[in-house]
Amino acid sequence: MSLLKVKNLSKDFYKKDGNVISVLSNISLSINKGETFTIIGPNGSGKTTLLRILGLLEAPTQGEITFLGKEITDFSRKEKTLYRRKLSFVRQKPLVRDASVFDNIAYGLKVRGSKYNQYKPLVKEMIESVGLSGMENKNARALSGGEMQRVVIAMNFIITPEIYLLDEVSANLDPMNVKILDSFINKIKKDKEKTIILSTHDRYEAIRLADRIAVLNEGKINQINSPRVIFQSPKDEFTAHFVGYENIFSGNARVDTESNLNQVKINDIVITTSDQKEGEVKVCIHPESIILAKNSPQNVSSLNLYKGKVDEIRDLGNLIHVIIKIKSERFLVSITKLSQQKLGIKIGTEVYVNFKATDVKIL
Amino acid sequence: MSERRALKTIISEHKAAFLIIFILVLGGFFGTFFILDLLSARNPNRIILATTTSTYDSGLLDYLLPEFTQKTGIEVSILSVGTGQALVYGENGDVDVILVHSRSREDAFVNDIDGQTPFGINRACVMYNDFIIVGDENNPAELLQNDNITTVMTKLKFSIDAGNTTFYSRGDGSGTYSKEISLWSFIGVTPDIEWFGEPDKYTETGQGMAATLQMTYQDANNQGYTLIDRGTWLTFNDTYTILQILAESVVGEDNLLNPYGVIPVNLELHPQVKYNSVLRFVGFLTSDYGQNLINTYTKNGETLFHAAFGICNSTHNCPTTEKEISFWTIYQQEFT
Amino acid sequence: MDNKRKMSNEIIEGIFEALYLIVTLNPEIWSVIEVSFRVSLISTFLAALVSLPIGSFIGLREFRGKRFLSNLINTFMGFPPVVMGLIVFLLLSTGGIFGSLGLLYSTSAMIIAQFLLAVPIIIGTGKAAIESVDPALKETVLSLGANERQLWWELIKHSKKSIIAGFLVAFGQAISEVGAVMIVGGNIRWATRTFTTSIVLHTRMGEFGMAIALGIILVSIAFILNYGLTRLQGGDK
Numbered sequence: 001m002s003l004l005k006v007k008n009l010s011k012d013f014y015k016k017d018g019n020v021i022s023v024l025s026n027i028s029l030s031i032n033k034g035e036t037f038t039i040i041g042p043n044g045s046g047k048t049t050l051l052r053i054l055g056l057l058e059a060p061t062q063g064e065i066t067f068l069g070k071e072i073t074d075f076s077r078k079e080k081t082l083y084r085r086k087l088s089f090v091r092q093k094p095l096v097r098d099a100s101v102f103d104n105i106a107y108g109l110k111v112r113g114s115k116y117n118q119y120k121p122l123v124k125e126m127i128e129s130v131g132l133s134g135m136e137n138k139n140a141r142a143l144s145g146g147e148m149q150r151v152v153i154a155m156n157f158i159i160t161p162e163i164y165l166l167d168e169v170s171a172n173l174d175p176m177n178v179k180i181l182d183s184f185i186n187k188i189k190k191d192k193e194k195t196i197i198l199s200t201h202d203r204y205e206a207i208r209l210a211d212r213i214a215v216l217n218e219g220k221i222n223q224i225n226s227p228r229v230i231f232q233s234p235k236d237e238f239t240a241h242f243v244g245y246e247n248i249f250s251g252n253a254r255v256d257t258e259s260n261l262n263q264v265k266i267n268d269i270v271i272t273t274s275d276q277k278e279g280e281v282k283v284c285i286h287p288e289s290i291i292l293a294k295n296s297p298q299n300v301s302s303l304n305l306y307k308g309k310v311d312e313i314r315d316l317g318n319l320i321h322v323i324i325k326i327k328s329e330r331f332l333v334s335i336t337k338l339s340q341q342k343l344g345i346k347i348g349t350e351v352y353v354n355f356k357a358t359d360v361k362i363l
Numbered sequence: 364m365s366e367r368r369a370l371k372t373i374i375s376e377h378k379a380a381f382l383i384i385f386i387l388v389l390g391g392f393f394g395t396f397f398i399l400d401l402l403s404a405r406n407p408n409r410i411i412l413a414t415t416t417s418t419y420d421s422g423l424l425d426y427l428l429p430e431f432t433q434k435t436g437i438e439v440s441i442l443s444v445g446t447g448q449a450l451v452y453g454e455n456g457d458v459d460v461i462l463v464h465s466r467s468r469e470d471a472f473v474n475d476i477d478g479q480t481p482f483g484i485n486r487a488c489v490m491y492n493d494f495i496i497v498g499d500e501n502n503p504a505e506l507l508q509n510d511n512i513t514t515v516m517t518k519l520k521f522s523i524d525a526g527n528t529t530f531y532s533r534g535d536g537s538g539t540y541s542k543e544i545s546l547w548s549f550i551g552v553t554p555d556i557e558w559f560g561e562p563d564k565y566t567e568t569g570q571g572m573a574a575t576l577q578m579t580y581q582d583a584n585n586q587g588y589t590l591i592d593r594g595t596w597l598t599f600n601d602t603y604t605i606l607q608i609l610a611e612s613v614v615g616e617d618n619l620l621n622p623y624g625v626i627p628v629n630l631e632l633h634p635q636v637k638y639n640s641v642l643r644f645v646g647f648l649t650s651d652y653g654q655n656l657i658n659t660y661t662k663n664g665e666t667l668f669h670a671a672f673g674i675c676n677s678t679h680n681c682p683t684t685e686k687e688i689s690f691w692t693i694y695q696q697e698f699t
Numbered sequence: 700m701d702n703k704r705k706m707s708n709e710i711i712e713g714i715f716e717a718l719y720l721i722v723t724l725n726p727e728i729w730s731v732i733e734v735s736f737r738v739s740l741i742s743t744f745l746a747a748l749v750s751l752p753i754g755s756f757i758g759l760r761e762f763r764g765k766r767f768l769s770n771l772i773n774t775f776m777g778f779p780p781v782v783m784g785l786i787v788f789l790l791l792s793t794g795g796i797f798g799s800l801g802l803l804y805s806t807s808a809m810i811i812a813q814f815l816l817a818v819p820i821i822i823g824t825g826k827a828a829i830e831s832v833d834p835a836l837k838e839t840v841l842s843l844g845a846n847e848r849q850l851w852w853e854l855i856k857h858s859k860k861s862i863i864a865g866f867l868v869a870f871g872q873a874i875s876e877v878g879a880v881m882i883v884g885g886n887i888r889w890a891t892r893t894f895t896t897s898i899v900l901h902t903r904m905g906e907f908g909m910a911i912a913l914g915i916i917l918v919s920i921a922f923i924l925n926y927g928l929t930r931l932q933g934g935d936k
Contacts, residue, residue: 635801
C-alpha cells in the first residue's frame with residue numbers, strides 16, 4: 001500500500017551569481033508502507049535533498065508529494081507538525097541540543113505531550129539500550145562523537161515514528177554504533193506498520209537492508225528495483241559502474257552440526273557458505289568468483305557445484321556477462337571474451353557453475 | 364540530583380505560570396509608581412516651579428523652600444532650566460509657577476491687553492541681585508571703579524574694536540544675555556551685528572554662565588571680559604583668580620541690577636494648575652518672613668540677593684508695585 | 700599657572716569627597732541610585748517583556764517585507780535618545796495627547812521614554828540571536844516533532860547568552876542616558892534626578908565632589924555590565 005507518492009519532484013538551487021542548479025529533476029517514486037526503501041547514488045546526486053524534502057525540512061520547487069493521498073507540501077503549519085510527528089529524521093552529522101543526555105532523549109516525547117512521569121521510564125530504558133547508563137545528566141554536547149551518535153539514535157528511535165528517515169547515518173558511525181543501529185533497524189523491519197527510508201553509500205548496507213533500491217544520479221532517478229535486479233541487471237553503464245555487480249539471494253541458513261558447514265536454502269537451491277550466520281539471510285556472490293565449465297568438473301575443492309543453462313549473454317567489450325539459469329534462480333557470471341569463445345558459450349548452452357563456500361558472503 | 368531535575372522540570376512544565384507571576388510582579392512595581400505619579404499630578408500639596416539655572420545654582424531655593432514646606436506641607440518641585448524654557452513651560456501649563464529675571468519677557472507673559480488671555484496672572488517682585496563685569500586683571504579696556512554704565516560700554520567697544528579685548532557673551536536666550544544686550548543698546552550697539560563673524564572680538568558661547576566664565580578665563584590673550592551674575596561669580600571666583608570685578612553697580616544706577624519676578628500660571632488657561640497652593644507660595648516669598656530669609660542667604664560669606672517686594676520702585680522702574688502690595692498682603696498673613 | 704594647580708586640587712579634593720559621600724551613605728547619592736536603577740531596570744524589563752517575543756518571532760519566520768522590517772528595526776536601534784525625550788515630552792506636556800495625565804516630570808515619564816528607546820534594541824538583538832542559531836539545530840528540533848511554539852522556546856534556550864547580552868546593552872544605554880531623562884524628568888531633586896542628570900547639575904554648579912562620586916559609581920556599573928557582556932561574548936553554541 002503506497003504510503004508516500006512523489007510525482008515530478010524538482011528542486012532548484014539559486015546560487016548567488018544568479019546561476020540555477022537543478023539538485024533534483026523530475027523525481028517520481030512510490031514508497032510502500034512497511035518497506036525499507038533505500039536511496040543510493042554518488043555524492044551530490046541529491047540523496048540528502050530528497051530525504052529532507054520527504055521530511056518537510058525543505059520545500060520542493062516543483063512537483064507533489066502525497067502522504068496517504070494527501071498533498072504534504074500544501075499542509076498548513078499545524079498539519080506539517082502533525083506529519084513531522086509521524087516521522088524521525090537522523091542526519092549525517094550528529095547534532096544534539098544543548099541539554100543533558102536525558103533531556104535530549106526525552107525531547108521527542110515531551111513535545112508530543114508526554115509528562116515527566118510518563119516518559120521517565122522510557123528514557124531510562126532507552127539510555128540503557130544504547131549503553132549510556134550513568135550519563136543521564138551529562139550535557140550531551142560534552143560527549144565524545146560516538147556517544148553523541150548514540151544519543152541521536154536514542155532520541156530518534158524512542159518516539160517510534162511511522163516513518164524513519166535516515167540520511168547516510170552509517171557513514172559517520174563507528175562500528176560499535178553501527179551494530180546498535182542495525183539492531184534497532186532490524187527490530188523495526190519486523191513491524192510491517194513501520195517504513196524506513198534511508199540513503200547510503202554502502203552497497204552492502206543497501207543490499208542487506210533494502211526491500212527496494214532507488215539509484216539516484218545527478219538529481220534524476222536512474223533505476224528503482226529490488227537489490228537483486230539492480231545488482232544483477234543494472235539498467236545502464238552508470239548504474240553498472242556505480243553499484244557494481246552482485247548475485248543476491250534471500251534464503252534460510254542453517255549450520256549442519258556434523259560438517260559445520262552453513263547451508264543456505266534459497267528456494268530450490270542449497271548453497272554452502274563458510275559464513276556462520278543462521279536464520280533468514282541475504283547472500284551475496286561476486287560474478288567474478290563463479291567459474292563456468294562445459295563439463296562437470298571433477299574433484300574440485302569448491303563446494304558449490306550446479307548445473308544450469310545459459311539464459312542471457314551481455315557483451316561488455318572485454319568482459320562478458322552471462323546469466324545462467326539454475327533451477328529457479330538466475331546467476332550472473334563474469335568471464336573474458338576469450339573464455340567465452342574458447343568454451344563456445346551461447347544462449348541455451350548447458351554449463352556447470354562452480355564457486356567456493358568462502359566466496360559466498362552473508363550480509 | 365533528582366530533586367534539582369524535578370525543580371527544573373516543574374518550572375519548564377509550568378512556564379506559563381512563572382511567566383505570569385513575573386509579569387504581575389513587574390507590572391506591580393511599575394503600576395504602583397505609575398499610580399503614585401498620577402496621584403501626585405493631582406495632589407494640591409505638590410507644586411512645580413520653573414526657574415533659571417543661575418537662580419537654582421545659587422542655592423537660594425534649597426535654603427528657602429524647606430521652610431515653606433515645613434510651614435504648609437506643600438512640596439515644591441524645582442525645574443532648573445533656561446529663562447526661555449521656563450517661560451514656555453509656564454505658557455504650556457506644564458508648571459504651576461515660574462520665577463525668572465527678565466522683566467520685559469515677564470511683562471509679555473502677563474500681558475492682558477490686545478485681547479489675549481495672559482499666560483500668568485498676579486506677578487510679584489521678589490528680589491534682585493546684580494550683574495557685574497569681570498575680566499582679566501590686566502584690564503586692557505581700562506575700566507575704572509566709578510565709571511557709569513555708558514562709559515563702561517563705550518570703553519569696552521573701543522577696546523574690542525582695537526583688538527585688545529574679547530567679550531564673551533552667553534549668546535542664548537537667558538536673562539543674563541537679555542541684560543547684556545540691553546547694556547549694549549545704551550550706546551546704540553547691537554553686538555552680534557556689530558561684530559558679525561568676528562568671534563575673536565565678540566564670542567557667543569551659547570553655554571551656561573559657568574562655561575562662559577571658564578572661556579573668559581581661558582582667553583588665549585588674557586583679554587577676556589564677560590557679564591556675570593554675582594551668584595555664579597561667588598561660586599567660581601576662587602578658581603579664576605586672574606579675573607577681577609572690573610565694573611559693578613554704581614550708586615544711583617540700576618542697570619546692572621537683576622530683578623526677579625514670580626508669576627503664577629493662569630488658572631483660566633490651565634485649570635489643572637494648583638493655583639491655591641501657588642498663592643500660598645508667593646505669599647511666603649513676599650512675606651516679611653520670606654523676604655528676611657532672602658536677605659540673610661549668603662554664599663562664601665556674601666549676600667547674593669536683596670529682598671525687593673514692595674520696594675522695587677526704589678531700585679528700578681516698577682509700575683506694578685502698588686497693585687502687587689494690595690493683592691498679596693492677604694496671602695502673607697499666614698507667615699507672620 | 701596658579702589656577703591650573705587650583706583646578707587639579709579641586710579634582711583631587713573631589714575624589715576624596717566622593718569616597719566620603721559613598722562611604723557615609725549620603726542620602727542624596729542614595730536617592731540618585733534608587734531613581735536611576737528603578738527607572739532603568741523597570742524600563743528595560745518591560746521592554747524585554749514586550750520586545751523579546753516580537754523580535755524572536757520576526758527572527759523565526761520568513762515573510763515578505765522581512766528585510767524592510769529589519770532595516771526599520773536597525774534604524775530605530777540607533778534612535779537618538781534625546782529626540783525620544785523630546786517626543787515623549789511633547790506627548791506628555793499639557794498640550795499633548797496624554798497631557799491630561801499630568802505625568803510630565805515624573806519617573807513614569809522617564810520610564811516611558813527609556814522603554815521606547817529599549818524596545819527596538821531588544822527587538823533587534825532578540826531577532827539576531829534567534830537567527831544566529833545553527834539552522835541544523837532548528838531542523839533537528841522540527842524533525843523531532845516540535846510545533847512552532849516549542850521550536851521557538853528551544854531557539855530561545857539556545858541563544859540565551861545573546862539575548863541576555865541584548866538586555867545588558869539596553870540597560871547600559873538606559874542607565875547612562877542623559878538627554879531624554881533630563882527633558883521628561885526635569886532633574887527634580889529627590890524625585891527624578893539620576894546619575895547622569897545629577898552629574899550635569901553638580902558639574903555646572905562647580906560641586907565636583909558629588910559629581911565625581913556619581914561618576915565613579917556610574918563607571919563602576921558600566922564596567923560590571925561590560926564584564927558581563929564579555930563573559931557572554933563566548934556566545935551560544
